[in-house]
Amino acid sequence: MARKETITVQMILDTAFAMTREEGFSHVTARRVAARAGCSTQPIFRVYKNMDELWNAVYEKAADFFQDYYRIYPRLGKAPFVNLGMAYIAFAREEKHLFELLFVTAGPGRRSMYELLNGAAGNVVREISQAKAAGCTDPSDLFMKMWIFIHGAACMTLTGDYDLSEVQTLNLLEKSYQAFVAVNQ
Amino acid sequence: MARKETITVQMILDTAFAMTREEGFSHVTARRVAARAGCSTQPIFRVYKNMDELWNAVYEKAADFFQDYYRIYPRLGKAPFVNLGMAYIAFAREEKHLFELLFVTAGPGRRSMYELLNGAAGNVVREISQAKAAGCTDPSDLFMKMWIFIHGAACMTLTGDYDLSEVQTLNLLEKSYQAFVAVNQ
DNA sequence: CAAGTAAAATAACAAGTGTTATAAAGGCTG
DNA sequence: CAGCCTTTATAACACTTGTTATTTTACTTG
Numbered sequence: 445m446a447r448k449e450t451i452t453v454q455m456i457l458d459t460a461f462a463m464t465r466e467e468g469f470s471h472v473t474a475r476r477v478a479a480r481a482g483c484s485t486q487p488i489f490r491v492y493k494n495m496d497e498l499w500n501a502v503y504e505k506a507a508d509f510f511q512d513y514y515r516i517y518p519r520l521g522k523a524p525f526v527n528l529g530m531a532y533i534a535f536a537r538e539e540k541h542l543f544e545l546l547f548v549t550a551g552p553g554r555r556s557m558y559e560l561l562n563g564a565a566g567n568v569v570r571e572i573s574q575a576k577a578a579g580c581t582d583p584s585d586l587f588m589k590m591w592i593f594i595h596g597a598a599c600m601t602l603t604g605d606y607d608l609s610e611v612q613t614l615n616l617l618e619k620s621y622q623a624f625v626a627v628n629q
Numbered sequence: 630m631a632r633k634e635t636i637t638v639q640m641i642l643d644t645a646f647a648m649t650r651e652e653g654f655s656h657v658t659a660r661r662v663a664a665r666a667g668c669s670t671q672p673i674f675r676v677y678k679n680m681d682e683l684w685n686a687v688y689e690k691a692a693d694f695f696q697d698y699y700r701i702y703p704r705l706g707k708a709p710f711v712n713l714g715m716a717y718i719a720f721a722r723e724e725k726h727l728f729e730l731l732f733v734t735a736g737p738g739r740r741s742m743y744e745l746l747n748g749a750a751g752n753v754v755r756e757i758s759q760a761k762a763a764g765c766t767d768p769s770d771l772f773m774k775m776w777i778f779i780h781g782a783a784c785m786t787l788t789g790d791y792d793l794s795e796v797q798t799l800n801l802l803e804k805s806y807q808a809f810v811a812v813n814q
Numbered sequence: 815c816a817a818g819t820a821a822a823a824t825a826a827c828a829a830g831t832g833t834t835a836t837a838a839a840g841g842c843t844g
Numbered sequence: 845c846a847g848c849c850t851t852t853a854t855a856a857c858a859c860t861t862g863t864t865a866t867t868t869t870a871c872t873t874g
Binding site: 540547548549550554556557558589591592593594595596597599600602603604605606616619620622623624626627 | 732739743778779787789791811
Binding site for chain 4: 815816817818819820821822823824825826827828829830831832833834835836837838839840841842843844
């Protein structure tokens with residue numbers, strides 16, 4: 445009936461995502477995606493109405509990518525929020541451009557930080573109930589404080605103003621948890 | 630001997646700075662600066678070799694602007710680092726684009742966060758010695774922790790994930806200081 | 815195998831960018 | 845007042861962007 449499709453949505457999205465990962469979405473242009481995918485710009489606009497729609501797809505993929513990143517991240521911390529925080533900070537260091545896309549840049553069509561963290565798995569909810577089970581009086585408040593701290597460390601890695609090792613970071617987060625708990629009681 | 634200069638460095642810089650403040654430097658183009666300054670693009674390139682040089686000038690002005698912002702900011706906090714932190718967070722909320730330019734975006738020709746904070750007035754050094762005078766054992770470590778926390782809150786305001794009032798923020802910072810001090814001793 | 819149809823490639827358009835060549839303007843010095 | 849020299853304006857160049865016409869390609873169905 446018609447010509448067979450050779451360039452798929454997946455190929456376009458994967459290419460755009462890989463480029464975003466390496467250089468940030470601002471460097472993702474229709475022509476550059478096409479060149480890297482080995483086609484013209486036409487298949488891109490067949491599959492996505494415009495570049496904004498491609499941005500959305502990349503954003504969603506990045507959100508899923510972070511969820512996977514956290515899922516397989518080693519659990520070395522004992523206190524609540526620490527493992528999520530460790531993964532978050534490592535993600536900021538190792539996936540600068542994705543971190544920026546998800547958690548730093550403002551703009552339309554963007555989820556809240558809480559939504560991105562919680563994900564489909566309910567990561568935050570789980571950690572909060574863990575804190576509650578551990579006898580914490582106001583676990584939501586504790587999460588807020590911990591997350592401000594964790595987000596600060598993560599953002600500082602982007603600009604090179606934070607450069608502690610994994611072990612040091614783990615220690616820092618555990619200590620901070622204790623500190624926040626101590627003054628809350 | 631020659632035609633009188635009508636468009637000065639100051640006019641160009643002030644225009645570019647105002648535009649950066651309102652919409653971020655990414656929207657500052659030669660033609661738009663010219664239009665707003667009421668001239669052609671020519672005076673811009675007489676005064677600055679290229680747009681990168683203009684960026685540098687805007688960056689320096691932003692750094693000075695932050696120093697002024699902190700200098701006239703009300704001192705409601707008692708603990709060390711709190712007043713600097715309050716000004717920092719307010720700056721992030723009220724001057725989003727300048728904050729982003731100075732403290733969020735990575736790139737060449739950028740000062741470290743410490744340098745920007747400390748400034749010519751030695752703000753950080755002063756606060757650290759205050760903490761020492763107050764009997765703190767490791768004031769540099771305390772500054773690090775406090776600043777991670779403060780930077781986190783500031784960055785969250787950019788994305789709309791932090792939205793506490795001035796009073797609540799003041800309370801939060803004071804409490805955090807106590808918390809960090811408590812576990813350090 | 816011919817026809818039709820969807821996908822892909824080519825090429826173009828309009829807009830915007832930094833930067834520069836050229837022309838006009840204007841003020842000081844002789 | 846004439847000449848000169850710098851500043852400014854105008855216009856152009858070369859390039860990149862998103863997006864869209866138009867043409868070519870290739871597959872499936874009659």
